[in-house]
Amino acid sequence: MDYIPNIFDNHLENSVPEVREIPPPRWCVAYYRNGRRNFIHASRYLAKEIGTIPEGNLKKYCNGVLLRSIDITQARMLS
Incomplete structure (x- = not known):
């Protein structure tokens, strides 16, 4: 017998997205x-x-500095 999974098992009608x-x-x-500009x-x-x-995470960029954050905490501090 072939198994056909029921993709609607986990779906509830009144569920919150x-x-x-x-x-x-x-x-x-x-x-x-x-x-x-130093x-x-x-x-x-x-x-x-x-x-x-x-x-490698800090580069010159036009009139500023392009910086790549290493984690979410650093990204939040920058924004």
């Missing part, structure tokens, strides 16, 4: 303040404010 949160973005752009000072400031930034 699942609520999902949109995760914060992993990449953020931090712009320089007062027209200062990448080294910006990276040191960001590391002091949000914690360790792994190598």
Whole structure:
């Protein structure tokens, strides 16, 4: 005999739909303040404010710094 699964077993008529949160973005752009464009000072400031930034997660981006967060906590701090 072939087994045909019943896909409607877990569905209830009065069930509440699942609520999902949109995760914060992993990449953020931090712009320089007062027209200062010093990448080294910006990276040191960001590391002091949000914690360790792994190598390769911080890049120059137009008039700012492109930063990739390592976890959700860091992403929330950036946003």
